[in-house]
Amino acid sequence: NAGVMQNPRHLVRRRGQEARLRCSPMKGHSHVYWYRQLPEEGLKFMVYLQKENIIDESGMPKERFSAEFPKEGPSILRIQQVVRGDSAAYFCASSPPGQGSTYEQYFGPGTRLTVT
């Protein structure tokens, strides 16, 4: 069973460009979470999605950031008009459907975004 996959692993964008980060959850997982890790900091929650629904976006910046998890295909984190402060590692995690258990979140390898 393949793990959580993220691509690209490294992404370089100039200020003002758009960044698209992709996440394919583990097989059978329908819950996806995005976290951001700034240099020398812990991971900060951004958004939690289930298929075709945003469940919790309390950690998403109000502007320029959006996320989706379509019925088919990977989850996408989109950052428009990137600025230097967006440079960070972006991690995706997935978990299986259901509740009432200690379903752990399985993390992908992350995408390191560098804005020049």
Place this chain on the structure above:
Amino acid sequence: AQTVTQSQPEMSVQEAETVTLSCTYDTSESDYYLFWYKQPPSRQMILVIRQEAYKQQNATENRFSVNFQKAAKSFSLKISDSQLGDAAMYFCAYRSPISNFGNEKLTFGTGTRLTIIP
């Protein structure tokens, strides 16, 4: 909102010795989950150990064990017989119980960088 505090930015230990990493948290919930994640230089997040708050028994996974003090809101990680491969950043994390809307986000501490001295 829940907060997680790791007060030791860096720790070091001699190979084969034992080290304890500290973590405290703040919450008003009575039921929750606590985790320790390891992040080696590859940056991959690896789950080390988890603890359910309703369980009084401390979790153990091979050389890794926790000291869970619910009243004190403390959740320390003990690594026994430290090995070179244990060198990494270690993050403590908190998660609320599952709800209908899946309040499952993890709240992380700022991490402790563990160095193993050969």
